[in-house]
Amino acid sequence: MTTSVLSKLDNIKLPQWLSAEQGQSSATFDRTYLLLAISMYMIGLIMVASSSMPVAERLFNDPFHFVERHFIYICLSLVVAVITMSIPMSLWQKHSGHLLLLGTLLLVVVLVVGRTVNGSTRWIVVGPITLQAAEPAKLFFFCYLSAYLVRRRDEVMENVKGFAKPLVVFGVLGGLLLMQPDLGTIIVMFVTTFGLLFLAGAKLWQFAGVSGVGISLLSALAYFSPYRWARVTGFLDPWEDPFGSGYQLTQSLMAYGRGEIFGQGLGNSIQKLEYLPEAHTDFVMAVVAEELGFVGISVILMLSMFLVLKALLLGRAALQKEKYFEGFFAYAIGIWISFQAAVNVGASAGVVPTKGLTMPLLSYGGSSMLIMTMAVFILMRIDHELRLQSIQATTKKKVKHNKTKKSSSMNKTPVKLKTKDDKEGEQYDWI
Template identity: 30%
Template sequence: MSKLDLPSTPSGRPHSGPSVRYAALLSAVFLLLLTGVVLVLSATSATGVDSSDRPLQYFTRHLWSVGIAVAVLLVTLGVDYRHWRRMALPLAAASVSLLVIVLAVGRRTGGARRWIEIGQFSVQPSEIAKLALIVALAAFLDARKDQIERPDRILRPAMLLLTAGCSLVLLQPDLGTTLILAGIGVGMLFVAGLPGRDLGKIAAMVVVAAPLLAYAAPYRRARLAGFLDPISERASSGYQTFQSLVGLAQGGLRGTGLGAGQAKWGWVPNAPTDFIFVIVGEEMGLLGALGLLTLLGVVGIGGLRTSQKAPDLFGSLLAAGIAIWFVLQTLVNVGGVVGLLPVTGVTLPFLSFGGSSLVVTAAAAGLLLNVTRRSG
């Protein structure tokens, strides 16, 4: 049977499960990318007005990012995912190196160093770290799958890898991405079959550490105050959350129409990136927002289903890690926009403006589709 052949049922007819799931995932990913193009055009139109010489400069940059993202997706979709097992160590080493470099020479914005300038381009190493962690952890757990009951052979090396990545990202500082990395790691250890007692200890450590880290820095304490009472803090730390809620309320059920929203005109900072969901809710309304969340749910749930049906443990862990990443990042982003979680500054997968995030997310989506195509 060739790599692209569908597995057969006992009756000899092709099994439709993988093909249907593959088609659903592929359609959802490309619909999200296309919708993101429209949303970024609307969200950056207000910023473009201030740049009379190049009013579409931000939208043009996003189009380039989408083009590169699609090309990368097609590459990771076309190369057998099992080849990534050999790339796990070099990818992890490159990711750690970039995380160290960004702390030394990265561009400082808003008190954080998160980007490395390379000519006209900016690279965000923490985005690469997410994919590197998933590949490295999947390869490690697959190599030691017969020793999953031995914490000294599984838990300690895995925690060392996870702690190294999380610590370097936290030093930037970027607590939101740190918690997403920790969530990915815990989720993959669960899928691999780590004993419940050991998994419970790790989860408890993350739950306890998160509020302590959030309270440790003054700017994070201010964000917590704005999250807990955005109305009272609407003139300071709660401004962004308060204005995002106003924008969502203005959208109502059907929205104001694409391009007709007011939030992007300076009322909501970072509207094209961290707060793109405000543009969705205001201009497309509750129905449009639910539709996009459904597409993101298709990717997340389809990825978890692929993890159950993958032909080997490496593919199962890859699919699970990518699905957990997309689901967690969506929950953190949307939760911050609607006031259910503190604002963290992470992007919304496939939709937000941002080259590094979009390209790495597309690479991960291609890997997920690759595993899905080969699953029975």
């Protein structure tokens, strides 16, 4: 019975758009990444429009202020997508160290000349452009980490020294992020780093030991910082102080409660009427829950899940074809997107403490959208290169086979075959 079940499972084929077998199709691009990104862009544009109009009317006397800017970010994201698709992965690997230095420099610059909002110094303002330094720093660090694992994979697997080196780099970046402060980005980088090291083959005892130390340090940072500790305690029981430390979460939970299964209808949210702070950025999913209900939340989570699943399958396919940098980079992007989406939704639903993390490709925020777009189209570029490799390998195999066949046929000698009528002559044929 077990054998029959296994044979049936082996016969199950994934849809072409979800398959990790890149050589099955003659297409050189997987357009599913583009469709997923555009779908989330459009949903995000609609929900940012719905959730931001009241606060935009009060702050700028223009209800479409945030919508217009979000649309511009989407257009810029498409430009970034085209540029990213034209950059070979070999250049990412070659310049990973330079990109890490650039990310570190941005984190230093933001502490010197950055703009402070709500007690956090996270933004570099250059004319009309506002850049959140932590966003490119995350992508560049994951690029560096992927290249490091290619160079030092055996060292990572065999001793603590190789395992600890990238953690030192992470510690430097984490220290700069704490000075902003931005604990949410540190947690995302921490989880992605350890997830990637684990997938690269780090020993379990090393992984468990350093993870324990990291979790202890993060817990200490929360405990000895009054405002962080207030967030943790407010998350555990937000109704204890609904107009103080638990205000934002209680308003978000009300939005989830009002949404029920099918929601109150697009545009009919009450919490967005400036009851819920940051309704168009960190808490946009609460407005989605109130207006579109459980169904709307499920659709967005399914889109995110498909994107993450494709990233992980792509990473596995790249490693199988010995494209190790591309495989590790795809894994890192998949872990990053999945964890950030989980934290964003979990924070708005009261599952985890509140963190200032956007919903990938959906929330308002130019830096996050541009960098997330770059990450998605890096995946598309990796897929493109794997497909080209498969097509070239198939073409070479066919050419070699044809040459071998032609050579063998030319070396054959004619064999005399007797026909029925031997008196009229003899017939020769090639065999």
